[in-house]
Amino acid sequence: MKNFPKETRTCIACKRRRDKNDCLRIAKLSNGDIFVDKECKLGGRGVYICIDNTCMKMVVSKHLLNKSFKVNVNKNIYDCINEKLEEN
Ligand SMILES: [Zn+2]
Numbered sequence: 165m166k167n168f169p170k171e172t173r174t175c176i177a178c179k180r181r182r183d184k185n186d187c188l189r190i191a192k193l194s195n196g197d198i199f200v201d202k203e204c205k206l207g208g209r210g211v212y213i214c215i216d217n218t219c220m221k222m223v224v225s226k227h228l229l230n231k232s233f234k235v236n237v238n239k240n241i242y243d244c245i246n247e248k249l250e251e252n
Pocket residue numbers: 175176177178179180213214216219
């Protein structure tokens with residue numbers, strides 16, 4: 165029986181590869197809009213963050229999305245990630 169590799173994504177905070185189900189996707193659409201892609205359904209370019217308080221806090225405090233997308237990401241995206249933190 166073949167052992168299929170899991171789909172993994174690299175977290176932008178800790179740079180570790182994680183199972184994609186353990187990551188939060190942030191998508192930048194072709195029109196430049198950025199969304200927290202909760203269902204992983206949006207297209208565009210995606211970056212991933214571990215669903216982990218340490219990583220999500222690091223992304224918010226260092227504005228790592230700005231670096232990844234090379235734009236100034238709207239504060240409400242970071243607020244959205246912060247809300248995820250409080251859910252945990
Ligand atoms: Zn991480």
